[in-house]
Amino acid sequence: MINIHSLSKTFGLKPVLRDINLSVPKGGFLALLGPNGAGKTTLLRIVSTLSRPDAGEVSVAGLNLSTHASAIRQLVGVVSHKPLLYVELTAEENLRFYARLYGLVTAEPRISTVLAQVNLSAHRHDLVGTFSRGMQQRLSIARATLHHPQVLILDEPYTGLDQDAAIMLDDVLRSVSTAGCTLLMTTHDSARGLALSQRVAILSRGQIAFETRSIRLTPTQLEDKYREIVNA
Amino acid sequence: MPKPANSQRPQASFWRTVQAIMWKDLTSELRHKEIVSAMFIFSLLVVLIFNFSLELDRATRDNVAAGVLWVTFVFAATLGLNRTFAAEKDRDLLDGLLLAPIDRSALFVGKMLSTFIFIIIVESIVVPLFSLLYNMSLFTPLLLVVLVLGTLGYTVVGTLLAAIAIHTRAREIMLPILLFPVAVPVIIASVQASAGILEGNALGNISGPLNLVVVYDIILFAIAIMTFDYLIEE
Numbered sequence: 001m002i003n004i005h006s007l008s009k010t011f012g013l014k015p016v017l018r019d020i021n022l023s024v025p026k027g028g029f030l031a032l033l034g035p036n037g038a039g040k041t042t043l044l045r046i047v048s049t050l051s052r053p054d055a056g057e058v059s060v061a062g063l064n065l066s067t068h069a070s071a072i073r074q075l076v077g078v079v080s081h082k083p084l085l086y087v088e089l090t091a092e093e094n095l096r097f098y099a100r101l102y103g104l105v106t107a108e109p110r111i112s113t114v115l116a117q118v119n120l121s122a123h124r125h126d127l128v129g130t131f132s133r134g135m136q137q138r139l140s141i142a143r144a145t146l147h148h149p150q151v152l153i154l155d156e157p158y159t160g161l162d163q164d165a166a167i168m169l170d171d172v173l174r175s176v177s178t179a180g181c182t183l184l185m186t187t188h189d190s191a192r193g194l195a196l197s198q199r200v201a202i203l204s205r206g207q208i209a210f211e212t213r214s215i216r217l218t219p220t221q222l223e224d225k226y227r228e229i230v231n232a
Numbered sequence: 233m234p235k236p237a238n239s240q241r242p243q244a245s246f247w248r249t250v251q252a253i254m255w256k257d258l259t260s261e262l263r264h265k266e267i268v269s270a271m272f273i274f275s276l277l278v279v280l281i282f283n284f285s286l287e288l289d290r291a292t293r294d295n296v297a298a299g300v301l302w303v304t305f306v307f308a309a310t311l312g313l314n315r316t317f318a319a320e321k322d323r324d325l326l327d328g329l330l331l332a333p334i335d336r337s338a339l340f341v342g343k344m345l346s347t348f349i350f351i352i353i354v355e356s357i358v359v360p361l362f363s364l365l366y367n368m369s370l371f372t373p374l375l376l377v378v379l380v381l382g383t384l385g386y387t388v389v390g391t392l393l394a395a396i397a398i399h400t401r402a403r404e405i406m407l408p409i410l411l412f413p414v415a416v417p418v419i420i421a422s423v424q425a426s427a428g429i430l431e432g433n434a435l436g437n438i439s440g441p442l443n444l445v446v447v448y449d450i451i452l453f454a455i456a457i458m459t460f461d462y463l464i465e466e
Contacts, residue, residue, distance in 0.1 A: 049331070050327055050330055070333050073332060078327075082324040084325055084327060085325075085328075087323070088263045089259060089260065098328070100248060100255075101333075102244060102332060102333065103244035103248070103333070143328075
């Protein structure tokens with residue numbers, strides 16, 4: 001579903017991503033770990049069409065990023081630590097706005113469904129500015145899944161969430177994954193990433209330093225491997 | 233979660249996207265009254281300062297009225313244009329718009345029309361006040377046409393350059409520096425056309441500057457539609 005081949009990206013003279021090769025099959029869930037500055041966000045921005053690579057190829061659902069960016073945008077939902085919501089609009093108005101941008105013809109039933117999925121039905125008429133960080137992040141997931149994306153890209157989605165909100169996000173991600181959506185997530189929480197995903201990879205100094213099936217590692221083993229790579 | 237045959241999904245139409253952007257901007261402004269109130273207060277102050285600082289006789293006042301009017305609107309509009317993408321940029325909301333599978337030129341048109349409406353609202357309040365303070369009637373249909381066309385041209389080029397300025401560090405300073413030189417033709421033509429109308433000239437006598445405003449609007453709109461996609465991206 002997501003195929004990244006020989007991807008490189010440089011900011012000024014600094015190489016941020018170097019010869020990245022990565023693939024996530026349809027329905028797969030890859031957790032990408034790495035320290036700050038490793039290039040995780042840059043990689044996700046490229047896959048989600050927000051940034052262009054300097055070299056290499058990226059394809060999503062067989063569509064090449066450089067030639068089919070708009071079609072890829074239709075297939076992808078993005079959740080980041082920034083909720084991408086308008087605080088002066090209500091939860092429902094935010095979703096209605098994004099539904100229009102994604103060309104959803106019958107938006108109202110879908111808005112009700114996604115609000116129920118993230119447990120925000122009771123707050124649909126509340127201004128997003130009055131929401132807690134956890135509620136905003138839940139609404140952000142509703143926004144990202146509104147258009148039935150085939151691929152969900154999550155950039156540090158647990159940032160700033162309390163325990164309850166994080167557990168709720170776990171449940172949402174499991175249900176999305178079970179429904180056949182392909183997920184690519186960056187996180188600093190290696191234990192959570194390992195528990196949720198089917199594969200884990202470690203990005204260090206702009207390169208994929210390690211990748212394996214999640215089931216092959218315990219959280220402690222992953223922690224040790226992470227430290228070994230990052231401190232090398 | 234994913235629907236089958238996603239590649240066959242309909243995309244939002246151009247005008248549906250424009251409407252969505254305008255609806256969002258107008259609803260936000262209706263609740264916060266951030267842009268229109270700032271532009272209105274600024275315009276009012278400029279008109280008052282000119283009125284009381286230039287103690288002019290009737291004839292001289294008639295001569296400078298069109299210039300004062302346009303200086304007021306150009307400065308006030310620049311305030312509004314500075315906010316065109318600033319709210320999205322400040323709160324990291326631009327990514328949300330750029331992630332959507334929309335025609336980027338629809339984003340430009342939506343943003344441009346929202347700002348145009350804000351400026352026209354301010355102008356519709358300031359013009360009667362200006363008439364009162366300067367003791368002259370501005371309510372001639374031809375002058376209103378010039379106001380709308382001149383404002384449209386300034387908003388088109390301003391929205392385009394605002395998309396460049398948001399990527400710079402000192403965007404509030406950068407926008408006027410970029411905008412004023414490019415907007416000089418439409419400002420001068422609008423002032424000349426307005427002055428001609430206030431002097432009582434017929435349409436035939438002001439057709440030169442009026443045509444220039446129309447041509448400027450069309451050319452800049454075409455350039456904006458062609459280049460916006462490249463300007464707004466990272």
